[in-house]
Amino acid sequence: MGPTALSRNRDFQFLLWGRTCQMTGGAMTALALMLHTFDTTGNSRWAGAVMAGSTVGTLVFSIPAGVLVDRWNRRTTMVGTSLGLALLLVSVPVAEAVGVAHPWHLVTISVLVGALGTFFAPAEQASLQVVVAPQELAPAASVNQARSAVANLLGPSLAGALYAVDGSLPLLADALLNLVAAFLVSRIRPPLEAAARPAGSRTLADLVAGGRFIVRHSALRAVVLMNAIASFGFGGLLALITLSFKAHRVPDAVIGGMQTAYGISGLLGALAGPWLLRRYRVSVLFIGGVLVNCACAAAMAVWNQPAQIIALLCLACLVLPPGIAGIQAFQLTITPIHLQGRVAGAMGFLTVGLAPVATGLAGILVGLPWELAITPFLAAIAVTALIAVAHPAVRGLGRVG
Structure with a gap:
């Protein structure tokens, strides 16, 4: 299929x-x-x-x-x-x-x-x-x-x-x-x-049901934690790059080209997803993508010219989609149909929650030296990679379907 x-x-x-x-x-x-x-x-x-x-x-x-x-x-x-x-x-x-x-x-x-x-x-x-x-x-x-x-x-x-x-x-x-x-x-x-609502269910219990389901499943719990940290790290990094380019008078055409380039890279990675997911475990694709992202972010601290940063961003966006698709398929597979909405809502809330903080912090840090400004976001991405490598439930994710 x-x-x-x-x-x-x-x-x-x-x-x-x-x-x-x-x-x-x-x-x-x-x-x-x-x-x-x-x-x-x-x-x-x-x-x-x-x-x-x-x-x-x-x-x-x-x-x-x-x-x-x-x-x-x-x-x-x-x-x-x-x-x-x-x-x-x-x-x-x-x-x-x-x-x-x-x-x-x-x-x-x-x-x-x-x-x-x-x-x-x-x-x-x-x-x-x-x-x-x-x-x-x-x-x-x-x-x-x-x-x-x-x-x-x-x-x-x-x-x-x-x-x-x-x-x-x-x-x-x-x-x-x-x-x-x-x-x-x-x-x-x-x-x-x-789906039929369980007898005796209450509104307050329904509100926390999605979060409770996530907490009870080790792999989902780790994924949500990584998503939240990665949203801060990668979202803040993108904001910092854009603001830094503007501060250093990089032409708007280059900034627009950067967004197009990493968007196309993400599309190519997603198109390769079905082929890769049929051949490799979700854990291999996800952990591999996270590690490559961490390496790309670390390299940006040294290779910080616009062309170098754009190339590293494109590589990061190319390797992530297959693993993310596998994680999403895993979530859909293990979540009961009557909990799909609440689990998706809880994951969305927890993932988005730190994004505004990252954007605001990028605006504050943009005036600092690049190696210092990038540090909080690089640290967040490194923590995500550490969790992915160290967590046994993530390492144990097999093929989906």
Whole structure:
């Protein structure tokens, strides 16, 4: 089984392309909403508040959304989320047209966009277990990795092109893509009803059920810990590189080229995932990817010219996706269907939690010498590698499917 079988799976294709539309639109809005706020207010603080708003929405709603996804029909959740996002995005040009636009409206939109995203992602993940056979979960996870890379490549580029024509066009395009996503996921044939809720379950118990499941499984516990630390380390490193390039007057074209280059590398790594996952254990691919990432980050402390940093980033992004896809397939395999939403929500919350701290710290450290500024992020990546190598549950991960 592999990509060929998945290409004939009608329901997986609807789910895949629906989420692709939503992610591409989301990447467009992330850039366009920040640019639109800065251009309409002339205030970088409002623009920063809009950038932070989506993360706040994600953090606040991740766990409650996981609970609700496990109670609601997953198809209805994805359709409703997409329609809600479309309405939110259309409200921006409408408010401007009638003369009631205000920066707080844009901040609120950003928060709500982040909040609604926490419903679609776990609903899609829970649906994957229904529309894909167990032996196809690893290839499906690799295809989803490639989809994310494509969306992150296309979204900002489309946003920039459309924004140059009119500031509202990227938001309207995202609204249209969400309508397409709603249509596509509505065409999925298998029932996506929520699993029966255990008798006597309580709301408070439901809120902590995802975290409790993670804590009880040694490999998942280690993966979540590594994800959180890596989110800080790698996310902070990317922010530091971008800010450092700007501070040293590296041309914007080079910065844009860097983002495109490591995005393409991630896509190539994801496309190689199904082939690699059929031949190697998840532990080999994951630990190998983490070690290469650690080596690349350490090398950046010495080889710190733009071309060298971009080459090391591309190598790091190339080797990670197969191992991450294997981990995602492992998570889907061991998580009961009635807990999929809550486990995905808890993992999302724990993974995203340190990202804003890393970005803020990068802004503080950018004025220091490069070897000193990179140290906290390099240390975090090194800790991730140490956990991966030392943890017996991670070393014991075999083939999936």
